[in-house]
Amino acid sequence: MRHRRTTAGVFSALLAVTLAATAQPAAAQQPTEPNQVQDLTVVQGDGFATLAWTPVDGATDYQIERTPVAEDGTATGASVTVGLWRPNRQINNTEPTFADAGFAPGNRFQWRVRARLDGDPQPYSAPVGDTTRGHWGDPDVPGPNLRTQWESTLGAQYTNDVNEYAYTAAIDDLSDRVRVVEIGRTLQDRPINMFVIGYPTPPATPEAVAATNPLAVNCNVHGNEPGDREACLIMARQLAFTDDPTTLGLLSKTTMLIVPTINGDGRAANSRGNADGQDLNRDYSLIRQPETQAFVEMVRDYRPIASYDGHEYGNSNTGDLPMLPPRHQNVAQGIFDESQDMIEGHMYTEGAKDGWWACPYGCTGANVGLGEETILRNTLGLKNVVNSLLELRSSGGPTRPDEGNTANNRRRKTYSAVWTFHQFLAYHGANVGDITAARAEAIRFQSANTGRIVFRGSRPIEAYPAPHPGDTPPPLDAPTAERILEQPPCAYKLTEEQYHGARDDGPDGQQTTVAQRLAAHGWKVIKVAGGYLVPLSQPERGLVPLLLDEQAAEGMVAGERIAPTLTGTHHGPLTVSGVACLADATVRGPVQVRPGATLIVNGGSINGSVNASNASGFVLTAGTVNGPVNVTGTIGPVLLVGNRISGPVNVVNTTGVAPLVAGNTVNGPLGCSGNAAGPVNLEVANSVSGPRFDQCARL
Numbered sequence: 001m002r003h004r005r006t007t008a009g010v011f012s013a014l015l016a017v018t019l020a021a022t023a024q025p026a027a028a029q030q031p032t033e034p035n036q037v038q039d040l041t042v043v044q045g046d047g048f049a050t051l052a053w054t055p056v057d058g059a060t061d062y063q064i065e066r067t068p069v070a071e072d073g074t075a076t077g078a079s080v081t082v083g084l085w086r087p088n089r090q091i092n093n094t095e096p097t098f099a100d101a102g103f104a105p106g107n108r109f110q111w112r113v114r115a116r117l118d119g120d121p122q123p124y125s126a127p128v129g130d131t132t133r134g135h136w137g138d139p140d141v142p143g144p145n146l147r148t149q150w151e152s153t154l155g156a157q158y159t160n161d162v163n164e165y166a167y168t169a170a171i172d173d174l175s176d177r178v179r180v181v182e183i184g185r186t187l188q189d190r191p192i193n194m195f196v197i198g199y200p201t202p203p204a205t206p207e208a209v210a211a212t213n214p215l216a217v218n219c220n221v222h223g224n225e226p227g228d229r230e231a232c233l234i235m236a237r238q239l240a241f242t243d244d245p246t247t248l249g250l251l252s253k254t255t256m257l258i259v260p261t262i263n264g265d266g267r268a269a270n271s272r273g274n275a276d277g278q279d280l281n282r283d284y285s286l287i288r289q290p291e292t293q294a295f296v297e298m299v300r301d302y303r304p305i306a307s308y309d310g311h312e313y314g315n316s317n318t319g320d321l322p323m324l325p326p327r328h329q330n331v332a333q334g335i336f337d338e339s340q341d342m343i344e345g346h347m348y349t350e351g352a353k354d355g356w357w358a359c360p361y362g363c364t365g366a367n368v369g370l371g372e373e374t375i376l377r378n379t380l381g382l383k384n385v386v387n388s389l390l391e392l393r394s395s396g397g398p399t400r401p402d403e404g405n406t407a408n409n410r411r412r413k414t415y416s417a418v419w420t421f422h423q424f425l426a427y428h429g430a431n432v433g434d435i436t437a438a439r440a441e442a443i444r445f446q447s448a449n450t451g452r453i454v455f456r457g458s459r460p461i462e463a464y465p466a467p468h469p470g471d472t473p474p475p476l477d478a479p480t481a482e483r484i485l486e487q488p489p490c491a492y493k494l495t496e497e498q499y500h501g502a503r504d505d506g507p508d509g510q511q512t513t514v515a516q517r518l519a520a521h522g523w524k525v526i527k528v529a530g531g532y533l534v535p536l537s538q539p540e541r542g543l544v545p546l547l548l549d550e551q552a553a554e555g556m557v558a559g560e561r562i563a564p565t566l567t568g569t570h571h572g573p574l575t576v577s578g579v580a581c582l583a584d585a586t587v588r589g590p591v592q593v594r595p596g597a598t599l600i601v602n603g604g605s606i607n608g609s610v611n612a613s614n615a616s617g618f619v620l621t622a623g624t625v626n627g628p629v630n631v632t633g634t635i636g637p638v639l640l641v642g643n644r645i646s647g648p649v650n651v652v653n654t655t656g657v658a659p660l661v662a663g664n665t666v667n668g669p670l671g672c673s674g675n676a677a678g679p680v681n682l683e684v685a686n687s688v689s690g691p692r693f694d695q696c697a698r699l
Helices: 008-012 161-174 206-210 227-241 245-251 264-269 290-302 333-354 376-382 406-448 496-500 514-521 544-548
Strands: 038-044 048-054 061-068 080-085 097-101 108-117 120-124 128-131 178-185 191-197 215-218 256-259 306-313 321-324 358-360 386-393 491-494 526-528 531-535 560-562 569-571 574-576 579-583 586-588 591-593 598-602 610-613 617-621 629-632 638-641 649-652 660-662 670-673 692-694
Touching: 038 108, 038 128, 048 108, 048 333, 048 406, 061 097, 080 097, 097 333, 097 406, 161 178, 161 191, 161 227, 161 264, 178 227, 178 290, 191 227, 191 290, 206 290, 215 227, 215 290, 215 406, 227 245, 227 256, 227 306, 227 386, 227 406, 245 406, 256 290, 290 376, 290 514, 306 376, 306 406, 321 333, 333 358, 333 376, 333 386, 333 406, 376 386, 386 406, 406 638, 406 660, 491 544, 496 514, 496 531, 526 617, 531 598, 531 617, 591 598, 629 638, 638 649
Parallel strands: 215 256, 215 306, 306 386, 321 358, 569 586, 574 591, 579 598, 591 610, 598 617, 610 629, 617 638, 629 649, 638 660, 649 670, 670 692
Antiparallel strands: 038 048, 048 097, 061 080, 061 108, 108 120, 108 128, 178 191, 191 256, 321 386, 491 531, 491 560, 526 531
16 A cells, blocks of 8 residues: 555645645746756745756755845845755655745745755856735635734734634634534643534534544644644634635535644643643543543544644754654554555655655654654554644754744744645545545454554654655664563453542542543443453554553553453353453354353354343454344443354344444344444444344444
């Protein structure tokens, strides 16, 4: 799947990331001096201008000059070198481009480019003048005329919380495409809002949103990294009021979820962490803080299939837009591959066209971007979400030498993020089938509970392609032997104290129990004699041991490993009392689960019927059943994922959480009725040869 290229036509219609008709490039006259850059063109985008030119033989780099000019071309200010283009900036060095950004939108400029041969400047190109685009939206039309505090001050001030809430409420009020929901509160009781955007209106419930295969952007986890937040606020206005048919077509098929400020307390204090001093991007698996709990519960309920997570990065020598996929080795292969394709197959390519320098986070060899599961990109990957980190280089560095000017620096960061998030929407629209296929396979794979468990370790990021768009690939933290468990347990058992006991690893007055945190993750837990079982056979299996195993690098609690009780062949009927765990076992006969008992099946086959009545829990994943499956009155969770069943399947009158019935092949009818919570399939359809009844009619 890696290195797949998306069809160029899909994206050319998407505004060159501007939500407006593509302008004809302003072009320079053909020059005549030796080694003079030829064919300079300038195309305006939202907050940036793309310069392109014909390369000069032997050039080692190029300098880009910008001069403010009047309509008649006379200079109104000093000329400034705004860019240095190097061959390692992009993957296509035969067609150099540079995204000039940082200027105040709406002003007029003149650009020139000159080559350098080993530092020796050559003649400038003929100049090209053009007027840049103003802030997006007609200033005379309510809605489009909204502006953030950051826009109104031309980057001199970031948008504060009061202005953000007013701006957010105004978009909500003026656009039928937008619903703003509060997904939680910060430690200091600030609202955490989320834009829910669809066309012509967004779906009414989280479950209805989930059915549209939504995508999400988390914009501001570190309070002192505001560039992505400002980009998200601008994009929300664009999506709310644009009349661009391609964008409206995308929003008619999916839902965009934008969380502009998850860390409002850190924003108010201009601090990386929240009011408790916690780096929230080291807490998404552990969810000790109310902010991370709100986001994880949103992921549980709205089920985005793809996501971007916005940050800023202090290395001035790196690319404009460092990106990175979920690297933890427990992430399903397809999720990693699809995330890499989004970055390498799309962002690198489109960045090379528009002049942005996208590269892997760590492309200068910095010790960043590893495999910690506490980081959102890794947590989301372990939750089967195709996703990427986005880092905005926080200072211009040698390739953008004009950014000693604070406002210029802020504008470049924000508009590069606007570009990225629109490209994300475009990628999602063109590849939603591949994304959903990768997600479905990941859910089936994780639920099967097969393969080793890695407690800490990252996948490698190869230098791609040649030449790599940066100096070096990011570092590798390969797992050591003590961080690998070759034979996974069937489940973890927690005591009452471990599960419901008070904890002291959260902020005073807001500590949550393990039970509350596992519920926030959406995991299935079975009440058994002497405690609680957390099966590994569930869609987020790769994350479960990272929180509950005694070997975990950053765990919640050290649960007891429950080994399989049957792994070979059982001849004749099998009656389950207590807890039984079958791992790749063969049962030559029917299986009966007694009231109060728990059955967990990971793979293998059952040659006969499977009946569970009033069981404490029922888990059947990746198995083959030659006979009917009947689950009645179960008081705990029910999971049926990735099985092949020759016979009817009935899930009725269960009283626990919503049964998960996903990715099964059923040779017969599928019936679900009387369940306290309707069964779900996480958008992973079942293949059913017979009719589907009642609560399972749409599964």
